Structures are given as C-alpha cells and as structure tokens.
Amino acid sequence: MTMDHLRRNFLQKLVASAVVVPMLSPYRALADADPASTGGNQGTTLRVALMGLGSYAARVAEAMQSCKRARVAGLISGTPSKLQEWGTKFGVPEKSRYNYENFDRIKDDPDIDAVYVITPNALHRDQVIRVARAGKHVICEKPMAVNAKEGQDMVDACADAGVKLLVGYRMHFEPKTLEVVRMRKAGDFGRILFFQGLCGFRIGDPGQWRLDKALAGGGALMDIGIYAINGARYMVGEEPVWVTAQQTKTDPVKFKEGVDETIQFQLGFPSGAVASCLSTYQMNHLDRFFMTGEQGFAELQPATGYGPIQGRTHKGELTQPHATHQTIQMDEMAGILLDGNTPVVPVDGEEGLKDLKIIDAIYAACETGGRQELRLG
Known part of the structure; x- marks a missing residue:
C-alpha cells in the first residue's frame, strides 16, 4: 500500500470515529484581568492532554516541563508504543492514555482539564468537536481548520458545550x-x-x-x-x-x-x-x-x-529576554482557562x-x- 493510501485510510478511520498565572506574567502577555473573573483558580495547575504525539507535540511536552501552571496529564495517540514511551517519560498514568477510537472517555477523566490538538489540519474539526462534547477545554494548533466553515463549526460546538477554545498562537x-x-x-x-x-x-x-x-x-x-x-x-x-x-x-x-x-x-x-x-x-x-x-x-x-x-x-x-515560546504560551493559557485572564492579543x-x-x-x-x-x- 502506498504512503498516500496509508494517509488517506488513516484520515478516513479517524473521521469515521468522530462523534457527529497567579499574577500577571513577567512577559506581559496578559492585559489587565477582570477582577470579577479571577481569584478562584489562581495557583492551580492546568492539566493538559496532548493529542497527536508528533515532533511539535514533543516540543510542547518538553517545554511544559518548565511551566509553573501547566503540566502534561494525558496522552492521545494512534501509536501504542508512543503512549507507553511518552507515558513513562512524562509521568502520565495508563488510565489517562487514549487512542483515537476511545478518547471520548476523557469525559470521565477528572485529571484532564484541556486537550491540546496537535494533529494534521484536516482532522482538527472533528477532533475538537469530540473534545468539546466530552466537556474539556480545547487548545488547537494553527491553522484552526482547513476553511472558515469548519472553523465556525468548531467555535459553535465549543460554545454549545460551554468550554473554551484557544488556538496555539505562540507568538x-x-x-x-x-x-x-x-x-x-x-x-x-x-x-x-x-x-x-x-x-x-x-x-x-x-x-x-x-x-x-x-x-x-x-x-x-x-x-x-x-x-x-x-x-x-x-x-x-x-x-x-x-x-x-x-x-x-x-x-x-x-x-x-x-x-x-x-x-x-x-x-x-x-x-x-x-x-x-x-x-x-x-x-x-x-x-x-x-x-x-x-x-x-x-x-x-x-x-x-x-x-x-x-x-x-x-x-x-x-x-x-528570550524564553521558550511554548512554556510561556502554556502558562499564559492556564491563566486564560483557569482564571479568566484576557491576553493582550487574542488567542480564542x-x-x-x-x-x-x-x-x-x-x-x-x-x-x-x-x-x-x-x-x-
């Protein structure tokens, strides 16, 4: 089977499985927070499941080891060996390791607050909608989708589910x-x-x-x-x-x-x-x-x-001063998701x-x- 056939079979399989900072950051990435929307979660940690364990997810996972307010708490991959290897490396228990067929079960995983979708662009829409329906916040790599219609579907699904949707705009x-x-x-x-x-x-x-x-x-x-x-x-x-x-x-x-x-x-x-x-x-x-x-x-x-x-x-x-982009991003996104902080440049x-x-x-x-x-x- 050719690589093109393998990729398309993989895409078809995944689509078929779809369900229809305690204080302002020293990097000044956040605007003045709304006092009415902060305080309740300050000091808590954003527990993130990474979906799609490729090279960029590896960069994110390594950067998160230096985060003050975010940590890798779950893994989603179609490769069992990666789930085992990454789970051991980043201290993710087996109960919080999922594949693309069963990750809807994160709905019942109290140790995951958000899922960071880091998969090929064409998969974002259906995966984000599934995560939203599981009641978890979503961080999606850019581009958010392959066109505006799909992007609107994602925005609407997250709004309907009462979860937040952020995009991985590290800059x-x-x-x-x-x-x-x-x-x-x-x-x-x-x-x-x-x-x-x-x-x-x-x-x-x-x-x-x-x-x-x-x-x-x-x-x-x-x-x-x-x-x-x-x-x-x-x-x-x-x-x-x-x-x-x-x-x-x-x-x-x-x-x-x-x-x-x-x-x-x-x-x-x-x-x-x-x-x-x-x-x-x-x-x-x-x-x-x-x-x-x-x-x-x-x-x-x-x-x-x-x-x-x-x-x-x-x-x-x-x-x-330079700091690892993904470390800053994930700490600031913790402030957005947990404390209701408003970033200087939107990432929603x-x-x-x-x-x-x-x-x-x-x-x-x-x-x-x-x-x-x-x-x-």
Whole structure:
C-alpha cells in the first residue's frame, strides 16, 4: 500500500470515529484581568492532554516541563508504543492514555482539564468537536481548520458545550512581539502605513502530510503563510477589509493540485494601511516582519521562528529576554482557562476563525485574479 493510501485510510478511520498565572506574567502577555473573573483558580495547575504525539507535540511536552501552571496529564495517540514511551517519560498514568477510537472517555477523566490538538489540519474539526462534547477545554494548533466553515463549526460546538477554545498562537505571548504591539498602541509609530510579512522555507520530504491536500487543506499558506496573515493583524492593529493574491508554482510534481508552493498576497486596512506578504515552501531565509508608520518603524527578524526572536525599532534594539515560546504560551493559557485572564492579543476561536476567512479569501483571489472583500467584524 502506498504512503498516500496509508494517509488517506488513516484520515478516513479517524473521521469515521468522530462523534457527529497567579499574577500577571513577567512577559506581559496578559492585559489587565477582570477582577470579577479571577481569584478562584489562581495557583492551580492546568492539566493538559496532548493529542497527536508528533515532533511539535514533543516540543510542547518538553517545554511544559518548565511551566509553573501547566503540566502534561494525558496522552492521545494512534501509536501504542508512543503512549507507553511518552507515558513513562512524562509521568502520565495508563488510565489517562487514549487512542483515537476511545478518547471520548476523557469525559470521565477528572485529571484532564484541556486537550491540546496537535494533529494534521484536516482532522482538527472533528477532533475538537469530540473534545468539546466530552466537556474539556480545547487548545488547537494553527491553522484552526482547513476553511472558515469548519472553523465556525468548531467555535459553535465549543460554545454549545460551554468550554473554551484557544488556538496555539505562540507568538501572541512572545516578549519582543508584545513590545512592538505595546509601542504601536502607545502611538510610538504614529499612523501605520505599511506592513511586510515574509514567511517561508524549502520543504523537504515530498511524502509528508503537509504536502497532502487531504490532510493539510492546502500548502505553504496554511502552514507558514498564516504567520504573516496573523502578524499583519496584530502588528497593524486593524482587521483587513480586502485581499488580492497571486500564486506561483514551479514544481507541480512536488506541489500537486490544491497544494500551494508560493503565494504573494496583499491586505488593505480601513485606515488606508496596506500589507504585502509572501508565503512559500520553495525559498529559505524568509522570516521577517517590517512595519512603518508616520513616526517610526519596527522590524522583527527572525519574526516567528522558535527563537530567539530579534528585533529593532526606530528607538533601538529590542532587548526583552528570550524564553521558550511554548512554556510561556502554556502558562499564559492556564491563566486564560483557569482564571479568566484576557491576553493582550487574542488567542480564542474567533481569532482563529478570522485567519481562516482571510485564507479562504486569498485562495479565492488566486483562483479568480480579483480583489476579495473581507468582513471580519
């Protein structure tokens, strides 16, 4: 059986099994908390089950060993050997280890508060809905889904179940990124005029799931271009109202139908600010954000890698200390889920849904060659 058949059988099997910080963080990732919504859980630990034990989940699990308010408390995988190995390594008892067929049983596991879904994009919708119906909070890796319709289904399911849905936007807690956001809010750059986001690398193994439309939902835009989309929004501080885009494909064998290789896209904002962005799986050395306003500028390069992020503004170098992104993210998400804290830059399902609407519009613009209007609310 070919790798493509194996991946598709795996996808079909999983879909078929679906049910229809005690104080403000030193990284300033949270806005002032609502006193009425905090206090009851301060000091408690967020107990997280990791779903999909691949390379990024391993990075998250290792980073969580340094968390003050979050710990690995459950595991969900289709590979029994991984459940055994990870369970031993991270101290997860057998009763809190699940596979994709039986993880609905987390409903009866009092030692799990939330599930972090770290699986291929096309699986997110059904898995998040199952977790919500089991009564657990959800953290979902970005992109939240493969299109806005699926994302809306997820937002609605979590709302119906009375659980919170967060998206793994680690950059929303990164210190230098937050300093640029703070400066923009303080008016240090004046009226924002232009943003540029360059995101890309040469992707390797042609057989990986990220190059399979059925699992990834697209190509570079879904995986890496979303950083420029999301970054344009939090750097400029507005929601875009239109998008144009152009697609280039030089290797149709590696990048099959529906899997984008390189897309250039432009965003327009209500104030008149514009963004010019590049998303690619065919070029290295692309990880840069640049923004300019009437009174100053900000540059982050690297802007979205695992760190350390480096940056400067018209006032000089950014010197905030580096800390492991996933450690900060999980501690701050504990504050959001347990204490009702409000992050400076949102990480909820509605935030993820906005990015999906923009992705849908970018693909439509590539297809039609025309400008797409956006209404993100």
